[in-house]
Amino acid sequence: MLKHLYFWAALLWTGTIAFFCLVQLNNVPLGTVSNLDKLVHAFFHFVLTFFCFLFLKSRANDPNSLKPLIASFLFSVFFGIGIEIAQELFTTTRHAEVFDVLANLSGATLMVAVVILFGLNTKLR
Incomplete structure (x- = not known):
């Protein structure tokens, strides 16, 4: 049952993520936080990596395997790169940025660190 919840x-x-990264957001007030969009990118991929990890971990045969964590990290990073490419190719109001990819990578990496530091790889099942 939980694996279905994690999947959804x-x-x-x-x-x-796809919606907010591909639609025009020019009229959204972002406040005065510098580089807020990079923090949003990092947050998006932090959560994405966690949800993917939970789903893949719920399906794993070996409870101590790092494969779900690695696969979640790679999915998040490559999805982020794909979104940046889609922004450049398919939108007129958004453009690909290397720093967005680095923010995505930072969020995914931070989640991997959290999972390892808190031992979630062995605690969750």
Whole structure:
């Protein structure tokens, strides 16, 4: 039952990222935080990596395997790169940025560190 919940959470979060990264957001007030969009990118991929990890971990045969964590990290990073390419190719209001990819990578890496530091790889099942 939980693996279905994790699957839908990961899928909905992936769709949320795609939506917010591909639509025009010029009229959204962002406040005065510098580089807020980079923090948002990092947050998006922090959560995406976690949801994917939960789903893949729930399906893993070996509870101590690092494969779900590695696969979640790679999915998040490559999805982020794909979104940046889509912004450049398919939108007129958004453009690909290397710093967005680095923010995505930072968020995914931070989640991997959290999983390892808190031992979530062995605690969650």
